[in-house]
Amino acid sequence: MATRAAETKSGLTTSWVPLTTAGPTLSPECASAIYLNPQNNASIGAFDPWYGQNVNTALKCQPDQQTTWWDQSDLAASTLWNLGPLACPNGYTTAATQSMNLLSTILACCPKGYGYQNVIAPAPAANECFSTLTNGQVITPMSSSEGSWAPTTMTITGTGSVIHGVQINGWNFASSSTKSGSVTQTFGSAVSGTTSSPSSSGTGGSNSDGGNNGGLSSGAKAGIGIAVAIGVIGICCFVAAFLFYRKRRNIPSKRHEDASTLSDYYAQSPTAQYGGVPKVETYRDTQHTTQHYMALAEVSSESRPAPAVEIG
Incomplete structure (x- = not known):
């Protein structure tokens, strides 16, 4: 895979972070490492670097390169990190590829077992990959109360609820x-x-x-x-x-x-590159600035999941 040097255009420096190795096999605990959005218990996240930074610091489920890309909000406005070249690491599968021109292709990776919503979202928007929850399903995400995290048993009522799995997106370049x-x-x-x-x-x-x-x-x-x-x-x-x-x-x-x-194209912000980010929710945490976006996932063009989650 061809690598790419950092580029500066109109005051914005774009650095390319290669992620081409499969990495270690993920711990089985990673699949169940889910948590509730502290500001909206209807939003459930998984495979999130933020989980290892705030909820369980002893658990590492994402490669360092993904964490660097995902924590874009901690960088100065004049700095942009893009993954590239990219190969989906262990625990992830290819969700989509999109040829942007004769020399570059975007690769989208979703966690194994997660569906793809036909949208390639920039970091930190977690509305690209989802796992549908069924009526009556019991899950045990981590929830926060006054800064401390503890497991909470939840029973899903109705249909349309999902878990948002954090994606890995990047670029590959022809030689x-x-x-x-x-x-x-x-x-x-x-x-x-x-x-x-x-x-x-x-x-x-x-x-x-x-x-x-x-x-x-x-x-x-x-x-x-x-x-x-x-x-x-x-x-x-x-x-x-x-x-x-x-x-x-x-x-x-x-x-x-x-x-x-x-x-010019590579030096644009992630929002401009990927076509914009839909209206989503944001929240802040104690260790970082603005945290990632988690919107209600749109499973199809005809149905939008409702926040049908009740704590049982």
Whole structure:
């Protein structure tokens, strides 16, 4: 996977944090490490770096790179961290990939067993991956009371409630040297194939037979005609392929009209990159600044889960 150096554009520095190793196998405890949003008990979070920072500091379920990316709100406004290159680590599966242009692709990873909501959300918006809770299901999340955390038994009533699983999103980049190398090889094959045929046919045909007063035999003329025709066809194919490549290369500028170059696009805020963040809830904790967003998950285009959770 190709790496990328830090970039600065319009006063915003974007640093790229690679996460390409699977990492250690997650503890079974990670799957049950869920907690209630302190400001809204209807919002339940899981696979959250914040859990290991505040609820149970002895439990580590996320790679350090994810925590760095997720804690964006602790950084200065002029600094942005993006994961890239990225491979989904242990405990996560590929939820979606989205090609942004000829050189870059966004990879979205959800915790294993969690659904994907067809939206690639920036950090720290936890509204991309979800696990649906069923009526009558009993769960035991951690809940906070005056700063202390303790397990709470809850019974789900109704339908539509979900657990928000924190995603891992990042970028992968094509190797520009690999792409240019393949183009050069194509050019070389076309040129050598086109120019060698007339040369060998003309030389061999006119001198070996002799007795033609410097003229070409009918066989040599036919050979030259065929070679020229092949050369013309080859040139036409190359021109058509070049025009097609230029047309494809222009697609990203139409898709992201607010970013005139790749560095312009990468230097945008996460909200601008991923298309904005829906209206969500936020809360603060004692050790960090603004904590992540947890909205009610939209399972489908026709239903939006309601806060149907009661403490039993």
